[in-house]
Amino acid sequence: MPVKTPNILNLTKCHMEGKLLKEELHVLDSYINVKRPIYDVNDTYPKMKDWKTEGGIADCCLWDGVSCDTASGYVIAIDLSSSWLHGPLTSNSSLFRLLHLQKLNLAFNDFASCTIPSDFGQLSSTSDGYLYVRQEQLGRLITQNMTNLRQLYLDGTNLSSPVPEFFGNLSSLTYLSLRKCYLFGELPEKIFLQLPNLQFIDLSTNSGLEGTLPEFRSGSMVKLLDLSHTNFFGKLPDSIGNLKSLEYLDLRKSNFSGIIPPSLWNLSQLSNLSLSQNHFSGQLPYTIANLGKLTEIRLSENNFGGGLPSSLGNLRQLNYLNLGHNNFSSQVPTSLGNLTQLKFLSLGYNSLSGQIPSSLGNLTQLKVLHLEENRFSGKIPSSLGKLAQLEILSLSSNFLDGELPISFPHSIKNIYLYYNNLTGSIPSTSVANLTFLEALDLSYNFFTGVIPLSLFKLPSLESLSLDDNKLTGSLNTSNLSQLTYLSLSGNKLSGVPSSVSKLTMLIDLYLSFNDFSGILDFGIFSALSSLEYLDLSNNTNLSFTNTTTKSLPNFLYLHLSSCSNITELPLFLKTQAQLQALDLSNNRIGGQIPKWFLSFGTETMQQLNLSHNFLTGWEETPVILPWKSLFVLDLHSNMLQGPLVVPLISIWYYSVSENSLTGRIDPLFCKLDGLIYLELSSNNLSGTIPQCFGKLASSLSVLNLRDNNLHGKMPTTCGEGSQLVTLDLSHNHLHGKIPKSLAECRRLEFVRASSSGITSMAQNSNAKRYIGNYDEDQYYSMTVINKGQEMGFIRVLSIFVSIDLSNNRFHGQIPTTTGGLGALVVLNLSSNSFTGHIPSSLRNLTRLESLDFSNNKLSGEIPQQLNSLTFLGYLNMSENEFVGPIPQGGQIGTFPNSSFLGNLGLCGRPLSKMCETTLSSTPSPNINVKSAEDSIMSGFTWKVVAIGYGCGVVFGVVGGHVIISRRPYLMWIIFRVITQRRRRR
Incomplete structure (x- = not known):
């Protein structure tokens, strides 16, 4: 519970430079909340807790949050933002006696239940206001009393209204921040024309704001315009070119569209341009080079197209360039190699083609390079090995060929090269010294040879994906590995993969579609206590012992389909209480489904596939299946006999086709109101089709x-x-x-x-x-x-x-x-x-x-x-x-x-x-x-x-x-x- 702290602000004789201030500050009747407030603001703490007149610092001008005029000694600013204050601001508060106060910041406190007292009007000298209160009386207060207001911060205030018209009367206003105020509707048509001194405009994170932007006045002094995370739409007005002083423009995650007005490319003072996640289109003009002071460009997730202008290489101060998720085509200009200050470069998810320019090796400050999902061809430039600061390299989903580069930057943490046409072996020398490497994905290429043992000795490697290559040989691992994710599916690996028992940190293990053979003792997985995902499916020559008594990990997903030597349900399933998905399809499991099979995973099982086996029925036929969360059940293509079993209401996919089931279709099926797919074909079911199936019309x-x-x-x-x-x-x-x-x-x-x-x-x-x-x-x-x-x-x-x-x-x-x-x-x-x-x-x-x-x-x-x-x-x-x-x-x-x-x-x-x-x-x-x-x-x-299978x-x-x-x-x-x-x- 909050604790009232009496007389927490008692500055009756505040001393500064030998002067005694008159009795200007009495008591601010507030409370300090003993608990951290609900607002997610960093560095919050109760500033007034250390305000003391006795036994401490007597000079109030040295108190935390208080600023005084150096000549007069008057208190001119109080900053109590994020100070854990709560409760009402009343009209008799001595706060309103600070007649020389120019700046007041009470933002990010808990005054949610109070209105603004009219006594705020006594603070006629106030030019900067930071408040966090309900604004029911804001219009009258500001327009009638606070005409000198230069800075107004209402961030986080629940205004729940359109942008008030009266803001247009604050002709002295230079700073307006209405971030996350739950504003809605359109902006007043002339609001930017009526505020000649505005330099800072922040209306961000108001998803209810919509409509097109009003015109901007000629000679505007605006330096910052943030309209991100709103729903403004339409084209940008040509008058945006009037913002000659603009340094920061953020329109991210809105609904703007159309071609960028040519006038924008003349805003030579611009240092930060953020237009991502809109619907802008057209080409980037050569005149983008006019923005020579740009340090950040964010244009991702739009509809820009055409080629990249070579003039981008003239923006020598750029340290961040994101043009990803657009429709850019043609080749990457070599001039990008001139951006030597660049730390982040993303051109991913476009239609860029040709070779990756070797000039990118000049970007010695680069830490992140995204070129994935394009049409690049040719070899990976060896010059990328010179990027000494590089941490993330993503070249996946292109048409790159040839072998891996001889060397990668020693600093690299993540390498993504999947879905290319890379060939040759995985050279041990290329990766052996990458001590900072955390993730390596070379899947869906044409690599051959064995998997280097050195990969399993990298001290930081946590994720390794080599799926769908042509790797051969036995799997040889090391107990030094820190791997948590290993995926080697779709290769030609052979032998018994027993060495995975050394990978004691594993959570995900995918070894499907290989040539593993022999007998695998499931007991080897007892050493992998964190293992949750295991896929050994489609290894047709691999057998499993069914007698292990060792404690196995609690699997979540277990896929053992198309391992044709499995002839019975594994007994270790009895202890798998957390299992969510089990696939034992396409095996040779015969006989009846035992009674114990209905007792595991009853709370967690979501997907169960026993199709294409030789199961004949249930040892004890249940009236209703026991798995409470089951939504996929596939028993088709078996030899099941007896009645049709009804699943629980969670089911949406149910297939028992191509069996020998008899009896009627139970009307209980009509209560499965989430059922999407019901496949009962090729059985011996009799009786009538329940007419109540019409009740499933909204889902089936x-x-x-x-x-x-x-x-x-x-x-x-x-x-x-x-x-x-x-x-x-x-x-x-x-x-x-x-x-x-x-x-x-x-x-x-x-x-x-x-x-x-x-x-x-x-x-x-x-x-x-x-x-x-x-x-x-x-x-x-x-x-x-x-x-x-x-x-x-x-x-x-x-x-x-x-x-x-x-x-x-x-x-x-x-x-x-x-x-x-x-x-x-x-x-x-x-x-x-x-x-x-x-x-x-x-x-x-x-x-x-x-x-x-x-x-x-x-x-x-x-x-x-x-x-x-x-x-x-x-x-x-x-x-x-x-x-x-x-x-x-x-x-x-x-x-x-x-x-x-x-x-x-x-x-x-x-x-x-x-x-x-x-x-x-x-x-x-x-x-x-x-x-x-x-x-x-x-x-x-x-x-x-009919569609094709995997691809x-x-x-x-x-x-x-x-x-x-x-x-x-x-x-x-x-x-x-x-x-x-x-x-x-």
Whole structure:
């Protein structure tokens, strides 16, 4: 509790240079808070605690925070900022008797509950005011009484208002600081024109301030302008060039845009220019050289483009240059080597190309160099080894080639060269003497040979990443290592990696996708008490003992997938109470899941993957799974039998496809209101689909119930705000109509109900909608009949559009609105009972590659307009009732006769039946059929695509086949994307 300190300011006879001051200072009735205040200000302490008139310094002018006029001895300034004061300032406070006071600073104290007493007006000599109070009476006080005010500090004051208009009346004001005052709205239009003496303006950290900037007056004396961390927008006014005295300009993290006014590049007194995190565009002009006094330039995270002007090299006083995260292109001018005072240089995340200039080796004061995420090529300049002060070198994500430089600066702490084309071995001599090196990342290159032992002897090295190279040999480490992060995945390392037991400081260890072999005793990890992340996956010849009795570390993430010699669940998991992610997929684990497996990690487990094993069921089938935090569960591609187990409410990804599960889908699934992905396909589930699935509309994105024994009606899965993207109910025994609510699925991109017994579409009067601009990446699996073949898509990204309603009992005419689905690539309506003509509107499906209308009862002529479908690679019109000539002279005429068989009335190439010359060759009429199905059909633009595996390459459909890469498992993506390995920086 605060303690009241009586008479803490008693200066009745303050003595200075032999003079006795008159009784000017009596008692400031305040309190000192015994606890540090809540404001995060450095160097706070109670200054008045040592103010004494007896038994101490009697001269008040020597007291902390007090300043006196050297001639008169009057107190002219009091600074009690950050002095732990609290409580109200009352009108009878003797503070207001200091009639000669010129400066008062009470900032960063706790006067939050008080208003400004009108007695402040007695301080008519005050020219500088630093306050930290509520400003309800500020306007009247300042405009009526404190007209001599020259400096006003209100930093941290909760004004919660627009910038007051009355500030424009303070014509003597030179210093205005309103930082973090919770201001909002636009600035008064003429505020900068009305304050001719302003030199310092700080309106920073007021996120509510917006609008464009007012004009600046000609002849302005402003030296500092700080509008950072606001929401001002639009272009900078040309009148900013009137700030001829400006030395410091900070507009960081706002919303300014457009080209920088040319007048700004004439502000020759400018020493600090900070415009980062805005939306400025255009090129940097050659005239930037006019700013010869610049010491700092911060232009990162904008939209600047074009080449870098060579005149940058004329700014010889620069010590900080950040142009990162823009669109700069072309080569880096060699003139940057002239900036010999530079300590920080960032050109990262641009489109710069060519070689890295060797002239950068002249920057002998440089400590940080960022050139990552560009298009640099060639070798790393050896001249960088001369940068004796360099601590951070980042050249990652370029096209650099060749071998590592012979030497790096001895002072270097962080080296990032990942994602390049570097080759050769890692020379021990290049790194052996880097005693200050803390992080080394050479991953995703083409390094060969063995890993030098010297890397594990560096005394400061904490993070080492050598992933995805071509390193060979056994792993040899040292017990001198201080490593906490080691990632060697994607190499060709061999042997048993038992030497990792020497790395006793490790927290993260990634050794996946190597050629390790032999038997690894898990007991070696008992020495690594801090180990949390362990990835040994995809070492197919590596075996593990399952009998260790040693105390293992508490893993958080454990990945042992695709280690094919694992045949049972590791017993050490019983003690892993902190485990958050476990991946044992793609192994040979068989039998039942033991009862003890349901007892570990119940509070912490978030991701569990046991897919692609030989598990047959549960030793004791739980009604509900026990893991309270589980959000990813993948058990697909096993031999599971018995009922479908329900997870807890935290789940959002649940896959048990390709098993032998039986029984009904429990309505408890409808209570999983966070469920996004539900994959139950290829089982023996029976019963009806719970109609309550509609309750999941706001979360469920993928619902795949394909290839089961489900019957009944198609559920109402859509409603307002539906998130459903994929719906696959094919190969079941459903009946009835597609519910009209399906048109409410505004994000629906793929639907399949083939071979399900659906008879028709329900009537719906909704207007036509086009779905297909859904930008979020969707990863899921599905099957679609394309070009006559049923193909599985293991990983799906939504850019390939498909409608497959084949093998049902649809009837009636094909809706003319189908021609409005311009994104369609696959349309399969085969094996139904459609009748009538083909709508000529299908000519608008210009992206269509596969069209299958076979085995229906369609009639009339094949529209000549279909010849405009130039991308069409598969066509099947067989087994219908078409008549007349097959359209010639375009795409339709290129298909074989098998595409048209079973239509007795068709004639012309490629059929052997020739058309009679008297037959009309005119195209079939454009029959505008408006059926009850039109509106529901018009809402369908479902999407399907197969994507590549690890590298993100997108695969299309080529010759009717899907190209699947070497790691064909969805959960690899789930685990890699959601729990991406931590890269230490």
